[in-house]
Amino acid sequence: MSGDTGMSTRAGGVLAATCISTLVVNANTSAVSILLPAISEDTGTSVATLQWAVTGYSLVGAAVIVTSGSLGDVFGRKRVFQLGLLLFVASCVLIALAQSGAMVIAGRVIQGAAGATILACGLSLLSVAKKGDEQLRAVSLWGAAAAVGAALGPLLGGVLVGITGWQGLFWIDAVVALLCMVLTAVTVTESRDPTRPRTIDYAGTVLIALTLTPLILAVTMSGEWGWISVGTLSCLAIAIAAGMAFVAVERRVAVPLLDLALLRNRVLVGSTIAILIGAGTINGLMYLLSLYFQDPAALGFSPLQAGLATLPATVGLVVVAPMVPKLAARFGGRQTIGVGFAVTAAGFVIVGLVDASWQYAAFLLPLVAIAVGMGLSNGPASSAATASVPENQVGGASGVSNMARYVGAAVATALAATIYGSVIGNQTADGASPSDALAAGLAAASWMMAIFSFLGVLMAFVIARHRAPTGTLNDAAASAAAHTHTLPTSATARSGSLS
The missing domain is CATH 1.20.1250.20 (MFS general substrate transporter like domains)
Known part of the structure; x- marks a missing residue:
């Protein structure tokens, strides 16, 4: 991006903070499915209900992944990245302390926003801190960290259930995210894109969530409600209306979440x-x-x-x-x-x-x-x-x-x-x-x-x-x-x- 400021960082700090946080986020995401039976047994919540701990995470991530990058460009990538890490810590603590499936699902929804923010702003921080071949090498390491985390997450989750209980994964992730916050605060200099308009497409973000949530609810409950029930058809109608509203909004905002062109x-x-x-x-x-x-x-x-x-x-x-x-x-x-x-x-x-x-x-x-x-x-x-x-x-x-x-x-x-x-x-x-x-x-x-x-x-x-x-x-x-x-x-x- 042209016009970026504050690009100096202490050697390796931004690379370490972004790669470690990316590895943790992806490992956490891929590990959760392995933990669901143990969470179900401890909280007395059916696995079918806990499916929302997986889909809720992805749903919010879909709505936030682009917006969080825009927020970083406007208000400061380091600041928004730190906010993502803070939300991630809070969500891990909430899940680890959860006594009910509803608390686990709520924590995972928060974690969806946090994870998307960490990935989007972490990559942006890395991209403005490095240039040329050095940038490509750094981004490659970031990508390798993401891949390794996603691949090893289920195994890590399985190991920790036997040693610490399912809560252990989230306590460990919270500690690592806190360390990344400290590392970021000490080594990373703030950067933003002063050439970018300060308009943020908040309406588009909300409408993405309003489109996906009733759609997924209709799919999830269709077996119980029936595909032509009032509940299912109402959810589908809300999803279609929100989707149409999203298209209308994207045609009018200065910096759309999705460029329809x-x-x-x-x-x-x-x-x-x-x-x-x-x-x-x-x-x-x-x-x-x-x-x-x-x-x-x-x-x-x-x-x-x-x-x-x-x-x-x-x-x-x-x-x-x-x-x-x-x-x-x-x-x-x-x-x-x-x-x-x-x-x-x-x-x-x-x-x-x-x-x-x-x-x-x-x-x-x-x-x-x-x-x-x-x-x-x-x-x-x-x-x-x-x-x-x-x-x-x-x-x-x-x-x-x-x-x-x-x-x-x-x-x-x-x-x-x-x-x-x-x-x-x-x-x-x-x-x-x-x-x-x-x-x-x-x-x-x-x-x-x-x-x-x-x-x-x-x-x-x-x-x-x-x-x-x-x-x-x-x-x-x-x-x-x-x-x-x-x-x-x-x-x-x-x-x-x-x-």
Whole structure:
């Protein structure tokens, strides 16, 4: 960004503060699904209700991710970043002290705002503190921290449940976030963008939340209310009205949350939908497997065993992704995206054939296939989002794709949870055994995600030719982090600053 001031920092301070905080946020986010059965047992809240601890986080993150970056540009990136860390600490303490599921959900909603703010402003702080090759290396390290945190979160959560109880994760995260606050206060100099208009699209932020909340509520409660009930139809009507109001507001505000002109870009739209599908399916998968693996009527794993069992999906994705940019450079980005989603769809189809007799070994092949497929599709889709626009629209394109990740995670997790729970309830009512009912629920939800993944294949046909990354080390880091955040690649148009 031009016109940035206060760019000096003490050596390594901003890099350490942003990378550590990003690792913690992503580890916390990916660990929560593993903790849900333990939280349910302690608080007496059903897992179906605690699904809002996952979807509520993503819902608020979708509304806040772009706005928090704008707040940093206007009021100071360090100040807003510190506010995000403070909110994160407060949310961790609230969750750790929670005696009810409602308190856990409330804490996670706050945490959604905090996490999005930390990611958005942390990357901005890093981008103005470094320039040129040094900037690219720093952002690559940030991306690597994000990827490692997301991959190891479920394992970390499983370990801590056995040692400290589920509350331990949040106490540790609170302490680390406090240390990041101190480190930031001591080493990071304030910066802002004086050339940016001071207008903030608060209305757009609220309307995003008003669109997603009733939509997810309708999806979640449809099994109990019925799809044509007054409650469900009312929620859908509110969501549609809020969505229309959002479009109207975005056409009029000086600095919109979403530049609607970007939606005329075919490559950006296709890649954004691909990103939404990828984020939705991986989050839905982790939610379902965390519950299925730990249920006594299924595999009966401990939280630690469940965390280990999900490693082929999480670590596998991060291991495969860095190899993808060179493949995309050779064979084409959209071809790689299409093959990736096809492999992912095949993995979900196999899980859709699950039987109550399956042991963990039967899940390994489809989990590896899903991980490989997502590793192939995530990086090129993220790269296409920023490579498809001119330099002055890169920030907007990145914001759209990052928002899409949160939307995909919220909607797909809610839909997967609803299908899983509804099928289990129906099977149980029909006299099926608990193990058969659970397998049927997992199968039905997996078929839904297989269909979503097939839609991702179709996006490869929507995405036209665009600039491809050359396969540098920085491209590899951006690809590894692509399932959590969009980072620039060698294909991105830029003038030396990232946003």
